[in-house]
Amino acid sequence: MDFYQGKVLRIDLSRGASAVEPLNMEWAEKYVGGKGLLLRYMWEEIPPRLDPWSADNPIFVVTGPFAGTNVSTSSRLIVGCKSPVTGVLNDSYVGGSFAPELKFAGYDMIIVTGRAPHPTVVTIKDDVVEFRPAEPKYWGMKTSAVEQALREDFDPDAKVLSIGPAGENRIPWACVSTDQYHKAGRGGHGALFGDKNLKAIAIRGTGSVQVGDAKAFLADICRIHEEYILTDDNYWVHEEGTPILVDLINGAGALPTRNWSEGEFEDADKINSEAFQKIRIKKRACSQCAIACRNFHGVELGGEMVRGEGPEYETIALCGANCGIGDIAALMKFNELCDEWGMDTISSGAVLGLAMDLTEKGVKDFGVRFGDIEGYLAAPELMATRTGIGEELALGAKALAARYGVPELAMEVKNLELPGYDPRGTFGMTLSYSTSDRGGCHMRSYPVGDEIITGDEPADTMEGKAAYNINGQNFSSMKYLGIWCDFWAIDLDQMSQLLKHLWKRDVTEAELELAGERVWNLGRLFNLREGLTAADDSLPELLLTKPHKRGPAAGRVITTEAFAEKTQEYYRLRGWDENGVPTEEKLVELGVDVRL
Amino acid sequence: MPHVMISRKKCTGCHMCELACSAYHENAYRPSVARLFSEVNPTTADIKGHTCLQTGCAKCQQACPHDAIVTRRITVKPRGFFESKEKLGDTVEGYVLVVDDEKCTNCGECYEVCPTGVIHEHPDRHVAFKCDLCDGDPQCIAFCQNKYVYAVDLKIDRKDKELLKTVPGEATA
Numbered sequence: 001m002d003f004y005q006g007k008v009l010r011i012d013l014s015r016g017a018s019a020v021e022p023l024n025m026e027w028a029e030k031y032v033g034g035k036g037l038l039l040r041y042m043w044e045e046i047p048p049r050l051d052p053w054s055a056d057n058p059i060f061v062v063t064g065p066f067a068g069t070n071v072s073t074s075s076r077l078i079v080g081c082k083s084p085v086t087g088v089l090n091d092s093y094v095g096g097s098f099a100p101e102l103k104f105a106g107y108d109m110i111i112v113t114g115r116a117p118h119p120t121v122v123t124i125k126d127d128v129v130e131f132r133p134a135e136p137k138y139w140g141m142k143t144s145a146v147e148q149a150l151r152e153d154f155d156p157d158a159k160v161l162s163i164g165p166a167g168e169n170r171i172p173w174a175c176v177s178t179d180q181y182h183k184a185g186r187g188g189h190g191a192l193f194g195d196k197n198l199k200a201i202a203i204r205g206t207g208s209v210q211v212g213d214a215k216a217f218l219a220d221i222c223r224i225h226e227e228y229i230l231t232d233d234n235y236w237v238h239e240e241g242t243p244i245l246v247d248l249i250n251g252a253g254a255l256p257t258r259n260w261s262e263g264e265f266e267d268a269d270k271i272n273s274e275a276f277q278k279i280r281i282k283k284r285a286c287s288q289c290a291i292a293c294r295n296f297h298g299v300e301l302g303g304e305m306v307r308g309e310g311p312e313y314e315t316i317a318l319c320g321a322n323c324g325i326g327d328i329a330a331l332m333k334f335n336e337l338c339d340e341w342g343m344d345t346i347s348s349g350a351v352l353g354l355a356m357d358l359t360e361k362g363v364k365d366f367g368v369r370f371g372d373i374e375g376y377l378a379a380p381e382l383m384a385t386r387t388g389i390g391e392e393l394a395l396g397a398k399a400l401a402a403r404y405g406v407p408e409l410a411m412e413v414k415n416l417e418l419p420g421y422d423p424r425g426t427f428g429m430t431l432s433y434s435t436s437d438r439g440g441c442h443m444r445s446y447p448v449g450d451e452i453i454t455g456d457e458p459a460d461t462m463e464g465k466a467a468y469n470i471n472g473q474n475f476s477s478m479k480y481l482g483i484w485c486d487f488w489a490i491d492l493d494q495m496s497q498l499l500k501h502l503w504k505r506d507v508t509e510a511e512l513e514l515a516g517e518r519v520w521n522l523g524r525l526f527n528l529r530e531g532l533t534a535a536d537d538s539l540p541e542l543l544l545t546k547p548h549k550r551g552p553a554a555g556r557v558i559t560t561e562a563f564a565e566k567t568q569e570y571y572r573l574r575g576w577d578e579n580g581v582p583t584e585e586k587l588v589e590l591g592v593d594v595r596l
Numbered sequence: 597m598p599h600v601m602i603s604r605k606k607c608t609g610c611h612m613c614e615l616a617c618s619a620y621h622e623n624a625y626r627p628s629v630a631r632l633f634s635e636v637n638p639t640t641a642d643i644k645g646h647t648c649l650q651t652g653c654a655k656c657q658q659a660c661p662h663d664a665i666v667t668r669r670i671t672v673k674p675r676g677f678f679e680s681k682e683k684l685g686d687t688v689e690g691y692v693l694v695v696d697d698e699k700c701t702n703c704g705e706c707y708e709v710c711p712t713g714v715i716h717e718h719p720d721r722h723v724a725f726k727c728d729l730c731d732g733d734p735q736c737i738a739f740c741q742n743k744y745v746y747a748v749d750l751k752i753d754r755k756d757k758e759l760l761k762t763v764p765g766e767a768t769a
Contacts, residue, residue: 068625070615070739096638097611104628144639157628179638206719208626214619218735222675225741238744282641283745285610290741292608296641309641 002210003065003502004028009107011122011129013196014055014114018129023108030593032499034064035091035480036519037109038080039526042089043594045111048529052084052192055115059192061102061161061201064483065502068103068209068288070221072229073485075099075288079161079184081192085172085396086414086439088527090187093443093483096179097287101159104205116197119168123154124203134199140165142340143177146200155204162200163190164342166384170194172396173347173417174384177339181294181309182286185344186416187438217501225290228494234291237487238283241293242313243273245420249317252452252459253553254425256418257321258370259357260411260543263422264551267326271316275328284309286485293487301329311335311345314442317420318349323356324370333377341384347396350417352379354397354409355389363404366393408542414439414532423543425553426451428465430544430563431570434537435469437523443486445472460553462562466570477523478516518590521574521582529596534580537567597690598672598729598752599652600736602634602645603679606747609636609643613736613748620735621725631727632714632736645747646712648727651691652753656706656715656726664699664724665706667691672729672750674737679749688752694728697721 010019027040038060045058059081066074077099083090102110105126119134138146147160160178167174167190174190175183193199211217228234236244246268249255253263269275279299285292298307311319311331319338320331338345355366366389368375382390392400397417401410411418416439423429428447436444447468451459457468482498484490496507544558571578575586587595602613614630622629632647651657657665670692674681695715700723706715707724715726730736740748 068615070612070619070625100611100615100627104626148639181638206626206628208618208622208624210624211619214623214625218616218619218738222738222741225739230741230743235744238742282605283608284641285608287609287611288615289610290612290739292610292742292745294608307640 002212003069004033005103005106005108005209007107008109008111009124009129011110011112012114013112013116013120013198016116016131020127030591031519031522032065032481032515033108034062034078034483035477036515036522038062038078038091039089039519039522041109041111042080042082043522043526046082049531050082052082052087053195055196056113057082057084057192059112059189059196061110061112063099063102063108064481066482066498067099069211070218070288071498072225072288072290073286073488074482075286076483076485077102077178077184078480078483079176079189081187081189082530083187083438084192084195085188086416088414088438088530088532089523090189090438091480092176092184092186092189093480094176094178094182094184095286095289095485096159096182098159098161098178098203100287101203101205103209104207105203106205106207110201112196112198115195119197119199121150121200121202122198123150123158124201125155126204126206134197138199139168143342144180144340147180150200150202154202158202158204160200160202163193164340164384166342167191167194168199169384169386171343171384171386171394173344173351174342175344177342181339183339183344185346186441190342211501212504220501224494224497228490229488230290234489237291237293240273240277241295243276243295243316245313246272246316248452249421249425249448250321251552252425253548253551254422254448254452255321256317256411256420256422258324259322259353259409260422261357262551263425263548263553265321265326268321270326271320271328271331279328281307289485291487297332299329299332301333306332306336308332308336308339310339314420315345315349318346318353322349322353323376325373325376326371327373330373330377334380337377337380341380343380343384346419347417348380348383350411351383351393351397351400352376354400355393357409358404358406363406408540411540411543412440413539414536416440421448422553423539423558424548424556426459427462427558428457428459428468430462430539430558431465431469431566432472434539434567435473435570437520437527444476445469447472460556462558462566466566466573470570470573473520474513474516477519478512481515481519514590518592521587521590521592522594524576524580524582525592525594525596528581534578537580539563597651597692598670598688598750599650600632600647600727600729600734601749601751602632602647603747603749604643604645606745607634607643607645608745608747609634609641612739616735616739617730620730629718629725631725646714648693648712648714650693650727653711654693655709655711657693659705659709661703661705662699662701664696664701665693666696668694670729670732672732672734674750675733676738676741677743677746678737678740679746680751684750684752688750690752692729693726695724695726697723700724
C-alpha cells in the first residue's frame with residue numbers, strides 16, 4: 001500500500017497485550033488521515049458520555065499519510081483523546097520524530113486502552129511489542145532522563161513519547177513529550193497517560209513507507225519545497241520562528257499581561273525575537289522538515305547555563321508577559337522546568353499568572369507576585385508534584401478562581417486556559433476561542449493572521465468574523481488531515497498536488513474544502529454527544545465587557561451582545577441550528593456518516 | 597574522491613538526506629538503510645554526520661578479501677546547491693567506491709573497519725551496501741535545500757586528484 005501502512009496497533013494496558021488490525025480504509029478515503037481519522041475512530045471507539053478518567057477512555061496516537069516521506073512539515077503526530085480536562089475531543093499536535101518512526105515500524109496509528117496494573121513502559125520494535133515495568137527506574141524520571149534511559153536500555157535510535165512527573169501526578173495540563181522539547185501540550189493527555197500507569201512508549205522502526213515511483217516522487221517534492229516552502233516570503237519561519245510574534249502582538253495591544261489585566265507588556269523588548277536571537281546557539285528541525293523553525297538557546301542564570309529549545313511564542317506570552325516576567329534567563333529556565341516536569345506552558349503560565357493576580361489583589365496569598373523571579377521559578381516543581389501552593393494550583397484556572405469566588409479572573413474556554421492573544425486587541429479571536437472544538441485554542445482559526453500580522457482585516461470589529469472563523473476552521477481541519485504544520489502556509493492547490501500522489505488521481509479544491517468541513521462537523525457531533533451545549537461556546541465575560549485602560553487596544557469593548565449575535569451568525573452560516581447542532585441537511589451535504 | 601560531508605555545526609537534524617537517500621536506492625522511504633545518517637541528540641542538540649569518504653578513506657576496500665569494493669569512475673553533478681559549489685564548480689569528476697553484489701559474500705570485514713559506520717549488511721539482499729553518490733546526483737545534497745542551512749556538502753581531497761591522474765577510466769582495486 002502506498003503512503004499508508006494499513007495497520008493499527010492496539011495496546012491493551014490492562015491485559016498487557018497488543019494486537020494489530022487493518023486500518024479502516026473506507027474511513028481513510030473519507031477522512032484522509034490525521035484529524036479526520038482520529039475523530040472517526042474516536043466516534044466509534046468511545047462509548048457516549050464515557051467518564052474520561054475511566055480506564056476505557058482510549059488514547060490515540062495518529063500519523064498523517066505523508067509521515068515518513070520527504071514532504072516537509074508532515075511529520076507531525078496527533079495525540080488524541082476525550083479530554084479529562086474539557087470533557088470534549090482533544091487533538092494535540094506535536095512535531096519531532098515519533099510519527100515517521102511509527103510509520104517505519106509499520107503502523108499508521110496506535111490505540112491505547114485500559115490501565116496497567118503497575119507503572120509501565122511500552123517498547124515497540126517493528127512487530128515486537130513489549131511491556132516493561134516502569135518501576136523502579138523510569139517512574140519519577142523527568143522527560144529528558146526517561147528518553148535518554150530508553151535510548152540506552154531499549155534501542156539507541158528509539159523515539160520516545162513520555163510523561164514527566166506532572167503526568168504521573170495527573171496534573172490537568174500535564175503534556176506528552178517527545179524529542180525532549182516537543183510537546184503534545186494541551187488537554188491533559190499527560191494526565192491520562194499517568195492515569196493509565198503509562199510512563200512512555202518507545203518505538204524503533206526499520207521498515208519502509210511506499211510511495212509508488214519513489215524517484216518521481218522525490219523530484220516532485222524537491223520542486224514543491226523550492227516553489228512553495230523555501231521561498232523568500234516564508235523564510236522568516238527559519239530566520240526567526242514564533243518569537244517574531246512578540247512585537248507584533250504586543251504592538252497590537254493583544255499580549256496577555258499580568259493575568260490579562262493589560263494587553264501591552266513594558267518589558268516585551270527583553271523577551272522578543274531580537275533578544276532571543278542574541279542567545280541563539282543553533283537552529284533545529286523536526287524530522288523531515290526543511291524549514292527548521294526551532295531555536296536552540298543558551299543563557300546564563302545565576303552562574304549556570306540554561307540550554308534548550310524554545311521558548312516559543314505562546315510560552316513567552318503566558319509564562320513571560322502574563323506572569324510579569326521580562327527576564328529572558330528566568331523565562332528560559334521556567335520553560336526548561338515545564339519541559340522537564342512535563343507540563344504545558346500555556347496552562348502553566350495561565351494558572352501561575354492567576355495565582356499571582358489573586359495574591360496581588362489580596363484574595364489569597366500564594367506567596368508569589370507578578371515579576372517575582374524566585375517564586376516563579378519555584379512554581380513548576382510545586383505544581384507538578386502538588387506540593388505547597390501546587391496543591392491548589394493543580395485545580396486549573398477555572399476551579400481555582402471559582403474556589404476563591406472570583407470566576408471572572410480565570411481566562412479559559414471549556415476549562416482550557418487561553419493562549420497568547422487577547423481578543424480585545426484582535427476581535428476575531430473571540431469566536432476563534434469560543435467555537436474551537438477543543439476549548440481555548442488558537443490553532444483552529446487564526447484571525448490574528450489578518451487582523452494583526454498582515455493588517456488585511458480590521459481588528460476592532462466583529463463584522464465578518466463568523467465567516468472568517470468558519471473558513472479558518474475548515475481550512476485547518478484540511479491541513480490537519482495532512483498533517484501539515486502551520487509553518488507551511490500551504491494552500492488548497494498545493495494540498496491537491498500532494499494528495500494526487502496519495503490518491504493517484506486529480507484532486508479538486510472543492511473536494512478538499514468539503515473534507516475539511518466534514519471533519520469539523522464530525523467533531524461537533526462528537527462534542528454534542530459528550531454533552532456539550534451552546535452555552536459552552538462562551539468566552540470569559542471580562543474579555544467582552546472590560547476594556548483595557550492603556551495600550552494600543554485601550555477603550556475597545558467587544559460587548560456581550562455583539563458576541564452573542566455573532567455566535568448565532570456563526571451557527572447559521574455553519575448550517576447548524578440555534579443550539580449549535582448541525583442540521584440533517586448539512587450532514588447529508590457533507591457526507592458525514594454518523595448521527596447523534 | 598568526491599564525497600559527501602555533513603556539517604556538524606549547520607545540520608539541523610531534519611533527516612531529509614537520509615529519507616531521500618533511502619527513497620532513491622530502495623524505491624521506498626526507509627532511513628534505517630540510508631547510506632548516510634545524522635546522529636542527533638535531541639536534548640543537547642549535538643549532531644554528528646556519518647558519511648562515506650570514498651577513495652579518500654577506502655578502508656572497506658582494503659579490508660575486503662573478495663575485491664568486492666570496486667573503484668568506479670563518476671561524474672558528480674548535484675542538482676541542488678552546496679557550500680563548495682563555487683569552489684568546485686557544477687561538475688566534479690572522480691571515483692566512487694561501490695559494492696559488486698556478485699562478489700560480496702557478506703563476510704563483514706568491511707563493516708568492522710568503516711570509521712564512520714556507513715557500510716552495512718542490507719537486511720533484504722544480504723550483501724554490503726554503501727553510498728554510491730546516487731549515480732552523480734546525490735539526493736542528500738538535493739534535499740538539503742534550505743539556503744540558510746546547506747549542511748550537506750560535496751568535498752574532494754588531495755588523494756582524489758592524484759588518483760585521477762593515475763587511474764584513468766574504469767578501474768578496479
